[in-house]
Amino acid sequence: MEGSKTILVVDDTPENIDVLVGLLSSEYRVRAATRGIKALELAASDHPPDLILLDIMMPEMDGFEVCRRLKADPITASIPVIFVTAKIAVADEIKGFELGAVDYLSKPVSPPILLRRVKTQLALADQNHALERIVAERTAELELSRLQVVHCLGRAAASRERGSNAHALRISRYSRLLGEEAGMGPTDAALLLNASLMYDVGKIGLPDSALEVASNPGKGARAVIEAEIKMGVRILGNDNSDLLTMARTIVTTFRESFDGSGYPRGLTGRDIPLVGRIVAIANMFETLTTQRAQTEAYPVPEALIQLEACAGIQFDPELVRRFCRAEAEILEIKSVLGD
Structure with a gap:
């Protein structure tokens, strides 16, 4: 039968x-x-x-x-x-x-x-x-299209940088790694991988002159970066999907500092959403280990020491400890996504 x-x-x-x-x-x-x-x-x-x-x-x-x-x-x-x-x-x-x-x-x-x-x-x-x-197939197709748009936005934001196109990709990998180290499950870690690509999406809508101001600490830089945050939120829109909701959270909170000295809202400690605290560390580590026109890249061990020095001030100390313990995985990401 x-x-x-x-x-x-x-x-x-x-x-x-x-x-x-x-x-x-x-x-x-x-x-x-x-x-x-x-x-x-x-x-x-x-x-x-x-x-x-x-x-x-x-x-x-x-x-x-x-x-x-x-x-x-x-x-x-x-x-x-x-x-x-x-x-x-x-x-x-x-x-x-x-x-x-x-x-x-x-x-x-x-x-x-x-x-x-x-x-x-x-x-x-x-x-x-x-x-x-049929619904599952269509949903998968829509999700793939959405991820493709996300990656396009990430590449567009990266194009405003003078560094490598791998910059945002490394930040997204560091973010997922730290999310997993912090206890995120596979679904949330995968969302973080993609949402963190858009951490700097507001740069797409700013003129080159504003980006020049933002890249040099001093008078006017904070106002430009706050304008970039607002532009990023505007670009991401009001879509309530998990992916874009997380992306908006990252855009609006990864510049907050653990001691309350960050912006735009001066949040402190764990009032800063977890994904914002994670991307803050990933972004700073990428900045420290990337060769730029005016600065030399730190070797990974020295960059981790720099992060530890900012633990409890700029960054969540527990997340810094977890990130530093994953040095082998960090080196693997840098090897795979090197310039």
């Missing part, structure tokens, strides 16, 4: 199981369980059923509870459940649908109706799975 669907029949009465197996076995693979707990095990196995025919009146765990648990578990929630029961009260039927069942048949079953309902629900399940795949 290669390619046929699998039906799980759950009923505490063997005679009822025999009837349903007899009706279904010519078209479907049929498995059976006489207890609710066994039904849950089979549904969550490596070979789950495509549909479940579920009795309600069973010992230990009734069908309502089995259905509730099936729908509460992401692994089994999408398996369609048809109640097949002698409980024919309207209230029972309503309860079954509220718990997530797709149909409700009363005993004794009519063979033609049973077979038609099973066929219909299997076809609907196939359609739902196909739609889910």
Whole structure:
């Protein structure tokens, strides 16, 4: 019966199981369980059923509870459940649908109706799975397009620098590394990798004369950088996606200092969002280790010493310690993304 669907029949009465197996076995693979707990095990196995025919009146765990648990578990929630029961009260039927069942048949079953309902629900399940795949594919395409735009913005901002195009890429890798060292999970660390590419996106909207002022500490530099922050927020817009929300947080907070002397808001300590504290360290490390027209690049060990000297003043001391402990990974990033 290669390619046929699998039906799980759950009923505490063997005679009822025999009837349903007899009706279904010519078209479907049929498995059976006489207890609710066994039904849950089979549904969550490596070979789950495509549909479940579920009795309600069973010992230990009734069908309502089995259905509730099936729908509460992401692994089994999408398996369609048809109640097949002698409980024919309207209230029972309503309860079954509220718990997530797709149909409700009363005993004794009519063979033609049973077979038609099973066929219909299997076809609907196939359609739902196909739609889910289409949605997932379209979502992936949109996410890829969004990431491509992010990388374009990162490259555009980097083009305003006189340094290497790898500058923003290294900062993003350092940021992800430090995020992972700080306990971020894979999803948040991946978001940080991409969001941190836009840390300086506001440079796109500033004239060269303003960037010259901002690159030289002194009178007027802070005002220009604050204008850059506002421009960055404007460029990123009001999109509420996780990626652009994190990017806006980075743009507006990575110049804050742990002791409150930074800007634009003078935040202190852990009032500064974690991603802002992380990118602040990554950006400074990149600045220290990059050859520029007026400054020599520090070797990595000396740059880390410089960071440690600013721990508790400009940077979160715990994050600095975690970053310094990852020296081997830092050197690998510099090797792969060297100028």
